[in-house]
Amino acid sequence: MRPTNVGDPDYFHKVVDCQWACPAHTPVPAYIRLIAQGQYGDAYLLNRASNVFPGILGRVCDRPCEPACRRGRVDEAPVAICRLKRVAADHRGDIEAQLPKKPAKTNGKRIALIGAGPASFTVANDLAPMGYECTIFERQSAPGGLMRSNIPAFRLPEHILSEELNYILDMGVELKLGAGVESMKALLDENWDAIFIGTGAAKGKDLILPGRDASDRIHIGTDWLDSVAFEHTENIGKNVLIIGVGNTAMDCCRTSLRLGAKTVKVMARKPRAFFKASAWELDDAEEEDIEILVNHSPKSFVIENGKLVGMVFEKMEYTLDDAGRITGQSVSGEITIPCDDVILAIGQDNAFPWIEKDAGIEFGKWDIPKVDEATFESTKAGVFFGGDAAFGPKNIIWAVEHGHQAAISIDKYCQGKSVSDRTPDDVKLAPTKMGMFEWRYSNAYDDSDRRKMRHVELVDRFSKLDVEVELGFSPEQIATEVERCLNCDVQTVFDAPLCEECDACIDICPVDCLSMEASGQPEDALRTALHSTEEEQALFVSDSLPLTGRVMIKDENVCLHCGLCAERCPTAAWDMQEGLIHIHHANDQDAGGGESLS
Numbered sequence: 001m002r003p004t005n006v007g008d009p010d011y012f013h014k015v016v017d018c019q020w021a022c023p024a025h026t027p028v029p030a031y032i033r034l035i036a037q038g039q040y041g042d043a044y045l046l047n048r049a050s051n052v053f054p055g056i057l058g059r060v061c062d063r064p065c066e067p068a069c070r071r072g073r074v075d076e077a078p079v080a081i082c083r084l085k086r087v088a089a090d091h092r093g094d095i096e097a098q099l100p101k102k103p104a105k106t107n108g109k110r111i112a113l114i115g116a117g118p119a120s121f122t123v124a125n126d127l128a129p130m131g132y133e134c135t136i137f138e139r140q141s142a143p144g145g146l147m148r149s150n151i152p153a154f155r156l157p158e159h160i161l162s163e164e165l166n167y168i169l170d171m172g173v174e175l176k177l178g179a180g181v182e183s184m185k186a187l188l189d190e191n192w193d194a195i196f197i198g199t200g201a202a203k204g205k206d207l208i209l210p211g212r213d214a215s216d217r218i219h220i221g222t223d224w225l226d227s228v229a230f231e232h233t234e235n236i237g238k239n240v241l242i243i244g245v246g247n248t249a250m251d252c253c254r255t256s257l258r259l260g261a262k263t264v265k266v267m268a269r270k271p272r273a274f275f276k277a278s279a280w281e282l283d284d285a286e287e288e289d290i291e292i293l294v295n296h297s298p299k300s301f302v303i304e305n306g307k308l309v310g311m312v313f314e315k316m317e318y319t320l321d322d323a324g325r326i327t328g329q330s331v332s333g334e335i336t337i338p339c340d341d342v343i344l345a346i347g348q349d350n351a352f353p354w355i356e357k358d359a360g361i362e363f364g365k366w367d368i369p370k371v372d373e374a375t376f377e378s379t380k381a382g383v384f385f386g387g388d389a390a391f392g393p394k395n396i397i398w399a400v401e402h403g404h405q406a407a408i409s410i411d412k413y414c415q416g417k418s419v420s421d422r423t424p425d426d427v428k429l430a431p432t433k434m435g436m437f438e439w440r441y442s443n444a445y446d447d448s449d450r451r452k453m454r455h456v457e458l459v460d461r462f463s464k465l466d467v468e469v470e471l472g473f474s475p476e477q478i479a480t481e482v483e484r485c486l487n488c489d490v491q492t493v494f495d496a497p498l499c500e501e502c503d504a505c506i507d508i509c510p511v512d513c514l515s516m517e518a519s520g521q522p523e524d525a526l527r528t529a530l531h532s533t534e535e536e537q538a539l540f541v542s543d544s545l546p547l548t549g550r551v552m553i554k555d556e557n558v559c560l561h562c563g564l565c566a567e568r569c570p571t572a573a574w575d576m577q578e579g580l581i582h583i584h585h586a587n588d589q590d591a592g593g594g595e596s597l598s
Helices: 009-015 017-021 028-036 040-051 052-060 069-075 081-090 118-130 158-169 184-188 221-229 249-256 278-289 398-413 475-482 503-507 523-530 564-568
Strands: 110-114 135-138 174-177 194-197 216-221 239-243 263-267 291-293 294-303 306-321 326-338 341-342 383-385 426-431 433-435 468-471 490-496 514-515 550-554 574-582
Touching: 009 017, 009 426, 009 574, 017 028, 017 475, 028 040, 028 081, 028 475, 028 514, 040 081, 052 081, 052 158, 052 398, 069 263, 081 468, 081 475, 110 216, 118 135, 118 158, 118 194, 118 398, 158 426, 174 326, 184 278, 194 398, 216 221, 221 249, 239 523, 249 263, 249 278, 249 341, 278 291, 306 341, 383 398, 503 514, 514 523, 523 550, 564 574
Parallel strands: 110 135, 110 194, 135 174, 194 383, 216 341, 239 263, 239 341, 263 291
Antiparallel strands: 294 306, 306 326, 426 574, 490 574, 514 550
16 A cells, blocks of 8 residues: 555645535535633634534534534544534624625626525625626525525524524625515526525425315425425414424424424335434434334325324335345335324425526426536526535435535636636645643543533423524533543654664554554555544555665544644654645635645
8 A cells, every 4th residue: 555645635625524425515614613611702703614503503504514523433423513612603792893894896796696604695796796786586585595495493593594594695695585586587688697596405205196186285295394494384283184294294293293283293105214303303302202213114194074083104114234225115004094184295396487498507306406516507598506406305414515616607707717617625734732731722531421412401492483492502511521522633754764663652542443464565564553444534645764665554433633642752753734625616716825734
């Protein structure tokens, strides 16, 4: 195996597993250190540079960073990254003066953004301070898209949503409410310099079964949440069935309780291992006594005298292989469950009835537009897509990253440049040494368990729809949780020519992630030497050592970044250096980020 190319920006980027997993590449350890220092405003602004909505995402993000967190490999529970994002937002103070501003003179380029969701707002956030005249068109009476209409206020309070959206509107972005676009061809005739479509995947899937058309008490989940959010629906029956086990289903079942339901059952066709809902959303629903029934496949709606009275389900049995995959299924019986209302939360589709077939935009399978995955440009030059509208349902943080990338393309398109030409990411290493054995970060390993978010008591949750259930971390919880972060962006940097091969670093390593082995061995042999079974992160392999020609190897998967190797090393062959990863957005595509490692 050849020596590791640490000059490849992706190498040190990937070592910061949480940031690598985040679609928007939020610098997690860096903002957690700012929180630890009480610099909440700076932590918020660092967050905002990448994810745009720290207060919103600190409450409702799908948290792809947390399963990737290295902490979960050494003591089961990852750092509460999402909760700490909320800490920065809740304690930030007044930061408006530090936000980007609309320039005194615009560049005259007009950008139309269709749909006032996270993708469109991110595009506007990036382009408006650069002088673009951005106009957002929204069919509803308030902005936010599915963040407003499909995430209940008990999870995302209205004032949090509006405040972060207003930060962007205050950059000089024009918002037109109640202004749904009815014709793409008509919009194209208005001579916009570029058009961005971020309308989401707002069409909920239906369930066509016997009895479906015989009652108005069978609701599409996304439409029903929309009607609740805009106060068109204020009550529901006493006994409610939710069909589906995704995050929308969890929002539907918990909202039903707040509208007066006495019993709510979530019906799952498959075992729990196949649920699409996030684990914490399932936990929150079950905490509120929502019953989740597995292996129940819907068969028909029961209608009596024109009234919905129940549903018939087939009881399923599944055969699984050793990997947990379904290899067979059978029906073991039927059951009828009484209900007054049924809410269908079985998925969402894209819907573009306003884009004419001859508008020059090609669509592929499932009526999803053909969009370049790197530039987000459609088959019609100057028309871009992002968020769920581009590739189908994902989540808010993906929509944000789509917005960043689309903004780069729009800027280049308006300048007559190639939309494919991107400034590559770069990484710089900054020393963290403050003394002989002292670093400018907290490197002691804290064995505390993950802090548990405080919740409003059950008896106080259901009086109103907008009683926020999660209360945030207490000061004591904040102080403990920030110390659980392993500072994975502070890299162990090795200088092979300085190594005396004394084994001091190997002896002191608390997780046995270091070894010196004969050079030229294949990767599997080196992994065996380290007892490494995880291959998400590449092994570090040094250049040949000066005394024996062996190589130093390191398992990046389990390294604690504690710095003990660097403290123990008598020749300073090991050092701890912060990897500063520069992700280039639209405003610095041509400026570059300084010297990179490559």
